[in-house]
Amino acid sequence: MTLSLTRRRIPVRRDAGIYAYERTLARSGFTPVAGTDEAGRGACAGPLVVGAAVLKPGKRGEIPGLADSKLLTPAARERAYDEVLARALAWSVIIVPPDEVDRVGLHRCNITAMRRALARLDLTPSYVLTDGFPVSGLGVPGLAMWKGDQVAACIAAASVIAKVTRDRIMCELHEQWPQYGFDAHKGYVTDEHQQALATHGPSPVHRRSYANVARVVSLGDESLRGDPTYEC
Numbered sequence: 328m329t330l331s332l333t334r335r336r337i338p339v340r341r342d343a344g345i346y347a348y349e350r351t352l353a354r355s356g357f358t359p360v361a362g363t364d365e366a367g368r369g370a371c372a373g374p375l376v377v378g379a380a381v382l383k384p385g386k387r388g389e390i391p392g393l394a395d396s397k398l399l400t401p402a403a404r405e406r407a408y409d410e411v412l413a414r415a416l417a418w419s420v421i422i423v424p425p426d427e428v429d430r431v432g433l434h435r436c437n438i439t440a441m442r443r444a445l446a447r448l449d450l451t452p453s454y455v456l457t458d459g460f461p462v463s464g465l466g467v468p469g470l471a472m473w474k475g476d477q478v479a480a481c482i483a484a485a486s487v488i489a490k491v492t493r494d495r496i497m498c499e500l501h502e503q504w505p506q507y508g509f510d511a512h513k514g515y516v517t518d519e520h521q522q523a524l525a526t527h528g529p530s531p532v533h534r535r536s537y538a539n540v541a542r543v544v545s546l547g548d549e550s551l552r553g554d555p556t557y558e559c
Contacts, residue, residue, distance in 0.1 A: 346389060348472075348479045352454050353384055359416060361452035362481025363441045363462070366396070366489035368433065371537040372507070372514035372530065373497050375423040375436055378488030379444035380481050381416045381452060390414060393483050395476040396490035408491040411484045418484070419447035420492050429536040438462055444485075458482050504530045 349360045363379040382388035390410045392403055399407060412418060421440040428436050441462045445455060455462065455469035456479045462469065472479060476486040494513055501510035507523045507530060514520075514532075516539055524533070524543045533540045 345393065345478060345480045345483060348456060349382065349384070349388070349481060357454040357468075358384060359450060359452050360454045360456060360481055361417075361445055361448060362456045362458075362475070362479055362483070362485045363444050364458040364476050364482050364486040364489055365437055365440065366486065366493040367514065368437060369516075370514035370534075371516055371520075371540050372425065372509065372533045373500060374425060374493065374532075375428055375433070375440065376489045376493040376496070377421045377423070377437070377440035377444045378418070378485040378492065379420075379441070379448055380411060380418045380484035380488060381448060381450060382411075382481050382484060383414060383416050388414065388416075388480070390480070390484060393480060393487070395474075395483055396486040398477070399487070401494070404487055404491055404494075407484075407487045411487055415484060417449040418488055419444045420488055421447070422492070422496070425532050425534045428534055433536075434460075456482050458486065500532055504532070 352358070352360050359381045361379055361381045363377060365375060365377045367373055367375045382390070390407060392399070392407050393411070396404055421444045423436045423440050438460060441457060441460075442464065445452065445465060453467055455465055455467060456475060457469060457471045458475035459471060459473065461471040472482065475482040477483070497509045497513040501508070506527050508519055512520050521539060524540065529535065529540050529543060535541055535544060
C-alpha cells in the first residue's frame with residue numbers, strides 16, 4: 328500500500344508489521360497518527376460503536392497481543408482492551424443507538440460517528456487512518472485502508488475499543504431480553520437469532536431497516552390483518 332503524504336507517495340510493505348504505517352508517517356513528520364474503526368456494522372440488533380485511538384510513538388506504543396479484534400479470542404480482546412486504554416495517548420468511543428441507524432442510515436451513521444470519535448480525542452492528530460471508508464472534512468490528511476484493522480496498529484486499537492465496548496453492551500441487553508441470546512451472537516444474524524426473531528418478534532433494540540428484521544415485522548403485520556380483532 329502507498330501512503331499519500333501531501334505531494335509525496337511513500338510505499339509501505341504489508342509484511343512490515345502492524346506498526347509500520349505509524350512509523351513511516353512519524354519519519355515524515357506526521358505525529359500523532361489516529362486510527363478509527365467500528366463494530367456492529369453487520370449486526371441486525373444493538374448499537375453501532377466506533378472507536379478511535381492514538382498510540383504512543385516507538386516501542387512505548389506497542390500493545391502486547393494487539394491485532395484485529397475479530398481475530399482475537401474474547402479473553403485476548405479484553406486483555407488488549409485494558410492495554411490500549413492504559414497505554415494510548417488518547418482514545419474515544421461513540422455509541423450510535425439502533426433507532427438512529429434506522430432513521431439516518433448505516434453508512435451515514437458510520438462516517439458521522441468516525442468524525443465524532445476523532446473530534447473527541449484529547450489531542451488533534453496530524454494524520455488519520457480509517458478502516459475501509461474515507462472520511463472527509465477532518466482538516467488533516469488521511470488514508471482509508473482495506474482491512475486496516477489487520478495492518479495498522481492504531482486502527483487495530485480502535486477496533487478493540489469498539490468491539491469490547493459493543494460486546495459488553497450486548498451482554499447487558501441480554502439481561503433485558505434473554506430470549507434472543509444477545510450474549511452469544513452479539514446481535515449478528517445466526518440461525519438461533521433468526522428463530523428467536525420469528526418466535527418473539529423484534530425487540531426495541533433490533534434494527535427495523537435490516538431486511539431480516541423488516542421481514543419479521545411484515546409477517547407480523549400480515550397475521551394481524553387476518554385477525555378480525557385487528558384495527559388499522
